[in-house]
């Protein structure tokens with residue numbers, strides 16, 4: 001691979017000849033392909049036996065497990081993922097292996113339920129991994145400021161299906177104004193992308209020393225802006241997919257010194273071949289191709305210093321706010337059968353003509369967020385009002401909170417499932433009851449159709465339609 005000359009000079013100096021040579025050799029080999037199973041939607045047996053559609057009808061098999069993430073697996077080659085209904089059902093997520101390290105970090109440092117923010121979250125690779133690793137009873141906000149990327153994040157989080165998630169389309173300054181406070185913040189900041197050189201030709205083309213400096217400045221601005229949203233004693237997880245120390249070690253040292261934080265060591269196994277700091281002594285983690293099987297990644301964990309009193313005051317303030325919001329809610333409870341569509345008790349809210357269900361314990365946070373943030377998805381979208389009817393939403397079909405008895409089900413075969421995801425008409429058996437029917441593939445919900453008897457209207461979202469011709 002031809003690399004920019006000034007990148008080579010700087011990186012050789014930073015890493016030393018041995019590491020740099022190994023990195024360059026690895027960049028001339030293909031990227032490993034890996035996926036991470038959704039533990040809320042798959043059983044052990046499914047995970048062990050799952051294969052993936054290849055070209056010409058062959059099936060692609062799993063090879064090794066990703067050492068630092070229980071649900072992560074490498075594949076023998078790249079499948080045609082779009083042609084796998086199980087991907088669209090949220091049974092797994094396609095993610096390069098190094099990024100799955102977030103699973104290990106969360107399990108190591110988050111052992112109690114928390115409120116967490118993933119600030120730079122699209123398309124949702126780390127967010128879905130975080131949601132799988134967080135203790136149950138945690139609430140996860142995930143955010144992306146770029147609109148079209150935020151929509152992809154929202155789609156991926158709905159497919160993942162966990163109800164204790166709020167997806168927003170905001171800048172860090174909007175969060176700073178919101179008064180919302182978090183125990184854990186992940187900042188997977190926009191960066192110069194050197195770690196993606198092998199996967200993304202644009203990353204090489206757009207690279208320049210000036211861009212590295214611009215990224216460094218933006219990263220500091222992002223962290224400084226979001227810092228007040230982190231409780232004292234809370235954890236900031238900082239990551240990039242770049243190698244240079246300006247965006248990595250130097251920024252960690254800057255955050256620790258200027259904002260007041262301690263850098264925490266993440267225990268790792270020797271066999272994982274993770275590289276430590278290349279500058280200074282802070283205990284940071286680097287994934288270098290040639291050493292670890294995946295792309296380039298940098299990750300560090302910091303604990304915010306400061307009086308725990310501040311955290312206590314925040315808790316009291318939040319409890320007060322919750323009480324205030326609760327008083328306002330009672331009139332919003334619906335009286336209808338829609339409640340039976342879900343397994344657990346929730347609070348319902350109309351957002352224009354859409355009915356949103358929020359797990360009860362998070363209702364106050366949701367209401368506070370609605371005042372300051374642009375919410376794209378929260379909890380479970382139950383459906384859209386159409387006259388007296390409520391048309392069930394795709395988010396409900398994909399949610400792990402959906403009650404299994406709520407709708408009649410139609411199990412599609414492989415070809416029918418692809419036709420459904422392509423938004424084509426599907427033919428239901430004559431004995432299928434009229435009304436809304438849940439379409440499943442290998443038992444996994446894909447979405448709804450409305451069965452009119454003579455035909456069935458396909459309710460799969462237009463924007464999510466698979467684009468490959470069948």
Ligand SMILES: C[S@@+](CC[C@H](N)C(=O)[O-])C[C@H]1O[C@@H](n2cnc3c(N)ncnc32)[C@H](O)[C@@H]1O
Nearest residue numbers: 120121122123124125126146149172188189190
């Ligand atoms: C490295 S990517 C995130 C990848 C994601 N965490 C994942 O694992 O799938 C960084 C994201 O930050 C977003 N971003 C850009 N400017 C930002 C800003 N000022 N504040 C927060 N996020 C920003 C980018 O649009 C991009 O989606």
